[in-house]
Amino acid sequence: MHGWSAVGDSERLLDVLLAGGRRADRLTHVERIPARTGEQVDWPAWADTSLVAGYRALGVERPWRHQVEAADAAWAGRHTVLATSTGSGKSLAFWLPALSAVRADIGAGLLDPGRIESVQRRGSVLYLCPTKALAADQLTALDRLLTAAHSRDVRVATCDGDTAMAERRWVQDYADVVLTNPDFLHFSLLPGHRRWARLLASLQYVVVDECHAFRGVFGAHVAAVLRRLRRLAAHYGTGPGPTFVLASATTSDPAASASRLLGVDAADVVAITHDTSPAGRKTFALWQPPELPGTQAPWSRAPLAVDPWATGASDEAVVDVDIDVVDGERPRRSATAEIAELLADLTVAGARSLAFTRSRRAAESVAIVTQRHLAAVDPSLAGQVAAYRGGYLPEERRALESSIRTGRLRALATTNALELGVDISGLDVVLIAGWPGTRVSLWQQAGRAGRAGADGLVALVAREDPLDTFLVHHPEAIFAAPVEATVFDPANPYVLAPHLCAAAAELPLRAEELGLFGPDTRELLDVLVERGALRRRASGWYWTRHDSAARLTSLRGTGGDPVRVVEEETGRMLGTVDFAAADATVHPGAVYTHQGITFVVTELHLDDAVALVARRDVDFGTWARWQTSIDIRSTRDERDWGPVTWGFGQVDVATQVLSFQRKRIPDLLVLGSQELDLPVQTLTTAAVWWTVPAAVLAEAGITAELAPGALHAAEHASIGLLPLLATCDRWDLGGVSTEMHVDTERATVFVYDGYPGGAGFAERGFHLGATWLRATREAIAGCRCATGCPACIQSPKCGNANNPLEKAAAIRLLDAVLAYAPEPGEAGLSASTAETPS
Structure with a gap:
């Protein structure tokens, strides 16, 4: 291994990628994003002094301006969205006002317990994020802060579908801060709201972290869940209801997205978008893998960028093999094969790196191939690279996160599981295997390189795909265009209808509440009444069935119950396939692969959402x-x-x-x-x-x-x-x-x-x-x-x-x-004045 430190030396690391010029033909563009100095301000006068002392003990002597601007707005009771880059300290902006409010209530209760004005309910905080892993990471960070602040009287707990009933009862009765996810709200907390009356009645802040992840159908579902939460908080509480604080990656018009998510007017949301944290210089390389010499493939073949075992039409099913293309002029090397070689060279050079892939299988593949490359150079290096993805046990994920933080591991090949707010800092390089889907995700992933003001190198390696190919040859589409708006439709009747049933099951829906769910709610309720899902009475709309209304829909589903894949000989469930993809992926005769073992589908019963499979070794897909x-x-x-x-x-x-x-x-x-x-x-x-x-x-x-x-x-x-x-x-x-x-x-x-x-x-x-x-x-x-x-x-x-x-x-x-199109001028690719996130 080289003896030099890679940290802050992005140009030298770029030369490692270029292999001294031998790979120069693969580099299509280099963008150099200048460093940014930070702007600090004083702590707000209202901030709890113990918390301020705790932050200082953890190394935050003074906050960044954007943190205080967001915290001030939230403390004043304004719904607030903070949309700044990865590593800009968004968590301080929401925890400072939320925990200060809880601490103030605790202090008031201790002044004179015998006086009636001191007998009050402690304010509570609900924290929502897309994943259990992120909630666990926030719990660790909060424990560290409260310990440093000597404020262990604030009771913090995570609660989700895995939480034991005894622990859940403690959370219901005593927790001041509850960290969870929208799925738990939908399936458990809101339907069982009477058991959560203490939390809902005292709810002062709701934090919605990584809210840019709530997009598409998932975003529409979460929007409905948040409206149901607001309705129940109003039922149990007093005053204007809880203040919502949303943290987002840099997105287009975050106030509009936040207002659509919450169901409030955009004018009622304060948006903080100017990032005042420091950032080191970023060197951003666009990269196209080379053509493979001596290969030519006929038109009749299909692209190998699709999983050859045809286990599902989703990102999880996409797999790169050593040749991405078997059609066209000459196939190019796959993005994952290219990433593995680059990651090995960076590891040999002493860099600390993350390689983002599009699927769980690709993350495992990159790690394995990188280890093989390293074993051929120095066997001791192979153990410094690992995979990280969803599906690992929590303790496995924590160990990997700790190892990459401390430097015991030099590289992780990961899915977008590390794109969200899990605290990984001090990395030199981020490699991205294929366009991650949005500019929002691209900048989130890129933000992992060179955090805390250090220089960083980022390389986007193109897959053989129209969008990837376009982007690596049109850098302006990345660097001169604004990030996207977060797109979702809260009025989607297929999403909203089951949530109206769930809301009516929680509390009968009143006419004066319908505006909360959108202008077409009354018409949709009439349809639900006609179909017998709800009953109309003078006092409102009622759910009259005995089964759970929340079970009518899943927040992350795509329509229809997932089809269970079951081994017919043992009855063991191997996995699930989205209902919409089942007839194309688990039809009779289809090959299904589970953990490298092949099965053949013998029967598909769509009415029962079951596909039966038999174990069989086959050499075909x-x-x-x-x-x-x-x-x-x-x-x-x-x-x-x-x-x-x-x-x-x-x-x-x-x-x-x-x-x-x-x-x-x-x-x-x-x-x-x-x-x-x-x-x-x-x-x-x-x-x-x-x-x-x-x-x-x-x-x-x-x-x-x-x-x-x-x-x-x-x-x-x-x-x-x-x-x-x-x-x-x-x-x-x-x-x-x-x-x-x-x-x-x-x-x-x-x-x-x-x-x-x-x-x-x-x-x-x-x-x-x-x-x-x-x-x-x-x-x-x-x-x-x-x-x-x-x-x-x-x-x-x-x-x-x-x-x-x-x-x-x-x-x-x-x-x-x-030739008949209007002149250019629409927002989008040609926008040249937008600020590039860093």
């Missing part, structure tokens, strides 16, 4: 083939670009899995195919679409023979590029294209949200259509392949095996459509 049709139910908005029409509205998407192919692993030789007899699945959701009349197609030289392939290619590429504009991933979206649609009577391209009722992503695409299609056109035209590849027009989730596709015709089609 299975790929489903399906057809999709789409019907427009209603048009909510429409706009014309001359002869081109854009629409946004509600659609029915009908999908039927027709057959599957068996392909040998790893060369993907087709071994055979089999027909399937599965029912049509219908998804009612939101979609954006654009139509092209025959005259425009003719002007572009697109014949009847070319039109299906041109439209199909444009559809694929546009799905790949929409995540630039909305906080989503391509796996959150679906698409349909047709040269003549029965509803529009024209050639039409649809892109729809892959969730019942919609998630807000398609609507975002509708409002930013010109920006979206310009990026799509550039991604296709800028790709070096001749006829199309996974980096431009092929899709890893196409049900038609990426056929037909016409790259050149797609470019002409988009040119023809964009």
Whole structure:
């Protein structure tokens, strides 16, 4: 190992990545983000002196200005959102006012216990975050602070679905600060609110941490849960109700997102967005893995960026193998293989690094391959690299976090489990294997490098994907564009309806409360009454069934109960598959892999949400083939670009899995195919679409023979590029294209949200259509392949095996459509004045 310290030497670390110039051709761009000095201010006069002493004992002599501005607003009773970079100390901003309030109540109760004005209920605090791991991390940090402050009279506890009943009763009776997650609120605390009456009646602050993670359908669910919480707090409490303090990564218009999440007016939310903490210089490299020499693959093969065992169409199912692409000009090395080599070189050089991957399997793969590289150089180095992901036991995660903090481990290959607020600092390098889905996530991950004012190096390594390829060759789309708004739709009836049932089960819904849930609530309640879910009385709406209303929905679900995968011989449950993906992934004959062991599906019972599998060693994987049709139910908005029409509205998407192919692993030789007899699945959701009349197609030289392939290619590429504009991933979206649609009577391209009722992503695409299609056109035209590849027009989730596709015709089609587009000026890719997070 080299004897120099890598800390603060980002240029030298960049040279390690470049291998002294041998890998220079892989570097597509270097962005140097200058250092930022911090701005400290005095502690607020209202702050509890013991807490201030505790922070000082922990090394915080004076706070940063943004911390005090947020804390002041919260102390004054204003709903507050603090949206600043990773490592900027957001937790101090919410704990200082919340704990000062609790300490003040404790002190008042001790003044003179015999006086009636001293007999009061101690104020309480509820802390919510997306994961149990983050709540546990906050508990550790709070214990450290309260110990340093000699304030152990503040009673703090975590409480979630894993908490034992005896401990839960103690929390209900005595805890001043309860750390939990929205799922526990939904399933337990709110339905059992009478047992939590003490907490709800005394609730002064609700902290919503990492609130940018509440997006899409999950965000809509959490918005409904927070409205239910506000309603019960008002029922039990007095005065204006609790003050909400939200902590977020840097996002676009955080006040609007926070107000939508809480159900309050944006004017009632104070947004603190100017980061006054210090930051070291960041060197940010964009990187494209090399082409693999001597490889050429035929059109008939499918991209290996999809899990060859076909265990699910989600990020968890994406796996990189040693060759990412088997279509197109020449395949490139996979992002995970490239990351493993870079991580090994950085470890040898003495750097402390994190490598972010897109899936649990990829994190394990990067760690294993990196260890192999290191063992060949110095066997003692292999033990300094490990994987970190969800699914590990809490004690395993804590040990890994401690090891990377102390330097016993030099590198972790991780999923986005370390993107959120778990305290990992002092790292030199962050490697990111593929676009993480949003700029918000990108800057959260990048913020792990060079924290606490030190220099840091970040490298984004592209996968063979339209968006990744576009970004590493268009740095302005990362560095000159604003971060996205957090997109979710609290009015989604498929999300809101079960929460209205849950709210009515908690307390009968009154007419004066309906505004809390949105303007369409009364209409939705009428539907629920008509279906027998609720009963209308003069005093309100009542839940009259005996089962739990909260069990009608899961906050993280996608519609329908998850399908359980069960080993038929033993009855052992191996795992679950989203209901929407079940017919394509666990159909009869499908290969299912669990912890490296292969099974074959023998029966699928969708009505019972069960797939039975049998243990079998096979050397092939299975790929489903399906057809999709789409019907427009209603048009909510429409706009014309001359002869081109854009629409946004509600659609029915009908999908039927027709057959599957068996392909040998790893060369993907087709071994055979089999027909399937599965029912049509219908998804009612939101979609954006654009139509092209025959005259425009003719002007572009697109014949009847070319039109299906041109439209199909444009559809694929546009799905790949929409995540630039909305906080989503391509796996959150679906698409349909047709040269003549029965509803529009024209050639039409649809892109729809892959969730019942919609998630807000398609609507975002509708409002930013010109920006979206310009990026799509550039991604296709800028790709070096001749006829199309996974980096431009092929899709890893196409049900038609990426056929037909016409790259050149797609470019002409988009040119023809964009000729009628409004002039540039929309927010999005071309924005050049936005501040780059650091």
